[in-house]
Amino acid sequence: MSNLLKYLNFISGWVHQYRADCHTLMNQGLNRNAIYEKVKDLPFRLQTEVYELYQWRNGGKNSFIPHPDGWDLASFPSLEESVESAKDWDGSFNLS
Template identity: 35%
Template sequence: MLSPLIEALERIRYWLEQNLPESATALEPGLSLSEIEELLSTFPFQLPAEIYALYQWRNGSSSQDYNFFPFHWFLPLDIALSFIEEEKQIQAKLTKHSEASWNDCWFPFSRFQGDYYIVKGSENSQAFSPVYLVFQEDREVDDPWMVYSSLTTMMLSLAEGYETGAYYLDENKIINTDESAIEKIERKYNPEIDHDLDDD
């Protein structure tokens, strides 16, 4: 039996196969556990088990032009690590109060321009971690905006969004959003989280 996370990922992949096949075929084969552990050997924190499951399922998308998540590039693991190093190099050139600061426990698995979906590593291994959105202009915050209670609830939300038309294609095969429908879905799977950015 598939885990809820993998089942949701497969639902997303199936929708893409039917509607945006280039995005489905851009998915890279999954990595073995030993390959993931080797790549993460320099990451100073333990990542949640969900991240290992995600990258065993698929190692991101080969091109940022074919999105698995709406508007965001599903980062291959080596590229995710390279973005961490890039962010640290930017940080080293600027003061610690700069907008470019990056927390060492942040792990980005998805990117849109300069914004990232991240999970936080911890000292001890854990099954789940909330998913946060780190904005390019908000690097200095200690607690970025929590958008999903876990990677699993994120994928369940996205899968239902694709399947119900909350995310839909226009005549040019570009993904559009029904914001009201998306908010309802996200509240269904993550009722404890404030989903309204305008409240800030």
């Protein structure tokens, strides 16, 4: 098991123990073949860690790990949302 999966499973356990109401807001993970089918037409290849992330969970429906100060600490879009964003991305970064 990779370090990423160890930490993601730790986070999942923490959420289940301390924020059980939030745990249901995470989408089920996808298998590797399902991920490949969704990303095969992208003009780049995904890193192993991205596959691991989406195998763990396919994004969150809402903020699922709330920060103590009231803002979301760790939500991420579903693979489908990420693929759509990647298709629309023009390759530039606007950091201002």
